[in-house]
Amino acid sequence: MDELAIRVIDLGVRFRRNRRGRRSLKDLFAGAKRRTRPNEFWALRSVSFEVRCGEAIGVVGRNGQGKSTLLKLVAGVLLPDEGSVDVRGGVAPLIEITGGFVGDLTVRENIRLTAGLHGMSKTEVARRFDGIVDFAEIADFVDMPYKHLSNGMKVRLAFSVVSQLDEPTLLVDEVLAVGDKAFREKCYRRIDELLAEGRTLFFVSHNEKDLRRFCTRGLYLDAHGLKLDASISDVLDAYNADSAAR
Known part of the structure; x- marks a missing residue:
């Protein structure tokens, strides 16, 4: 399919390291162009990519590089400080497993x-x-x-x-790492069914086997930015090589 499911342009979001970094009213009215305070950091910055309807995207990277933050931005749970996220239709989020209960x-x-x-x-x-x-x-x-x-x-x-x-897009964040083997297999079959229906999958995982099973394309986040957007095999090879070199 050629229609876009997700478009992300120059995306950036920053967090405070502690409560002393809480923004003042002056800061809020000043907007996103103000300088970053010393106790703030960019969880993601200058991230751009597009996802077409029906694609299965795997998101990889070390802990703390913004993977779950990216999913929350796509889900609309977080708002960006810079750039934009446009999502066609709704999303079915499996991000924080107990959220809403x-x-x-x-x-x-x-x-x-x-x-x-x-x-x-x-x-x-x-x-x-x-x-x-x-x-x-x-x-x-x-x-x-x-x-x-x-x-x-x-x-x-x-x-x-x-x-x-x-919803046309399924967001999954490590949820398949929990549960027994039999139920994981049931979840895998359900995801296969959804993909066969033409749904879009945005999948964060550290499980290389799962990523290779479901995804054809990967996004590699590093240094709080997008280091590589390529086939899932190329992305995993790059990530594994970087991990071995550290």
Whole structure:
């Protein structure tokens, strides 16, 4: 497909190292062109790329180089300080696995709440409820408070809800690293199905096998910028070579 799913132009976002770096009203009105204070740092800067509909993109890099930050910017969870992010259609984010779930509510109530927050109507939630529960393998726990689920159950539930969304772009951040082998294989099959439907995948992982399985193209983040945009094989080779040299 030739249509763009994501366009990122000169993207930059900065964070404060401590609370003393909190911006004043004067700073806020001054805009993004002001100088960076000593206790601020750029998590990402001058990042540009395009993703076409149906592509499967793997994002690699050492910890702290901005991979998860990039996904949050694409998801709209964070706003850039410089540049722009344009996303066609909505996104189905698997970024912070427990985000949106409320501990004291039951699993049933959380499915309705979280699916609704992602844009599903009450009718859609009712129609897909059994499928979500069955995929997550938690049929015996739907009336239990969410906070009493094991971490593995929470992961299964989150993936199950998000994978039922009809959004054209799926954002995945290391979620497949959690859970048992059988459920990971189930997740892999579901991702294969979504890709076969023409969905776009934006996938952050340190698992080279997963990256090679799903992705055809890679983005290598280093020094808080985009070091390489190439085939997933070339990107992984470059990343591995840099890692061995360090």
